[in-house]
Amino acid sequence: DVKVTQSSRYLVKRTGEKVFLECVQDMDHENMFWYRQDPGLGLRLIYFSYDVKMKEKGDIPEGYSVSREKKERFSLILESASTNQTSMYLCASSLLQGHGYTFGSGTRLTVV
Amino acid sequence: AQSVTQPDIHITVSEGASLELRCNYSYGATPYLFWYVQSPGQGLQLLLKYFSGDTLVQGIKGFEAEFKRSQSSFNLRKPSVHWSDAAEYFCAVYLAGNQFYFGTGTSLTVIP
Numbered sequence: 001d002v003k004v005t006q007s008s009r010y011l012v013k014r015t016g017e018k019v020f021l022e023c024v025q026d027m028d029h030e031n032m033f034w035y036r037q038d039p040g041l042g043l044r045l046i047y048f049s050y051d052v053k054m055k056e057k058g059d060i061p062e063g064y065s066v067s068r069e070k071k072e073r074f075s076l077i078l079e080s081a082s083t084n085q086t087s088m089y090l091c092a093s094s095l096l097q098g099h100g101y102t103f104g105s106g107t108r109l110t111v112v
Numbered sequence: 113a114q115s116v117t118q119p120d121i122h123i124t125v126s127e128g129a130s131l132e133l134r135c136n137y138s139y140g141a142t143p144y145l146f147w148y149v150q151s152p153g154q155g156l157q158l159l160l161k162y163f164s165g166d167t168l169v170q171g172i173k174g175f176e177a178e179f180k181r182s183q184s185s186f187n188l189r190k191p192s193v194h195w196s197d198a199a200e201y202f203c204a205v206y207l208a209g210n211q212f213y214f215g216t217g218t219s220l221t222v223i224p
Contacts, residue, residue, distance in 0.1 A: 004155070009153075033212075035214075040121075040216060041216060042202065042214045042215055042216035042217055043156075043202070043214040045211060045212070048211070058211070090155055090156065092155075092156075097206075098144050098206045100146055100158040100161050101156070101158070101212070102158075103148075103155035103156040103157070104155050105153075105154055105155045106153070106154065106155050108153075
C-alpha cells in the first residue's frame with residue numbers, strides 16, 4: 001500500500017514563526033497536494049505539484065509556499081504563521097491525475 | 113459555479129439501520145466521482161470511485177454508491193450500519209484537466 005507520511009501529528013507554533021510541514025510518499029507518485037481542513041468548509045486546496053520542481057497554486061495559496069526538491073517529498077511552508085492558519089493540514093498523493101488520492105494522517109497546527 | 117454539495121451536515125442512525133448519504137454536483141460533463149471516509153484524528157481513506165460503466169459501484173467496508181446522471185447525484189449507501197462506521201464522509205469530484213473538489217462533509221453518528 002502507498003504510504004503518505006506527515007512528519008508531525010500535532011504542532012504548536014507562535015505567531016510570526018516560520019513553519020515547515022513535511023510530507024513524504026513512498027510509491028513514486030508524480031502528483032502531490034496540500035489541503036487544509038476546517039469545520040464547515042471541508043477541504044480546500046492550498047498548493048499542488050505534478051512533478052519535481054513544479055508547483056501550482058490552489059484555491060487558497062495566500063500565506064503559504066511549497067517546495068518539491070525530490071519526487072517523494074512535498075513541503076508546505078508558512079512564512080510567518082498567523083492565528084488564522086490554525087487548522088488541520090492534509091497531504092495527499094496520486095499516481096495519475098484524476099485517480100483517487102492517498103492521504104496522510106494530517107497535521108493539526110495551532111498558532112498562538 | 114462548479115460545486116459539490118453534501119446537503120446533510122450531520123446524520124444520526126441506529127446500529128443495524130440502513131444509511132444513505134447524499135452528494136450532488138454541478139458540472140456540465142460527468143466527472144470522476146469519489147467517496148472518502150475520515151475517522152477522528154485521521155486522514156481520508158478512499159471508500160469507492162466511479163469513472164464510467166456500471167452506475168452502481170461497490171467499495172470497501174460494505175459501502176456502495178449509485179451514480180444518477182439525470183440527478184447529478186452520487187449517493188453513498190450501506191444496508192446495515194456498524195458502530196465503527198461513525199466518521200466524517202466526504203464526496204469528491206474530478207473533472208478532466210481540472211482538479212479535485214470536495215464537499216463539506218457529512219458527520220455520521222451511530223447510536224446503539
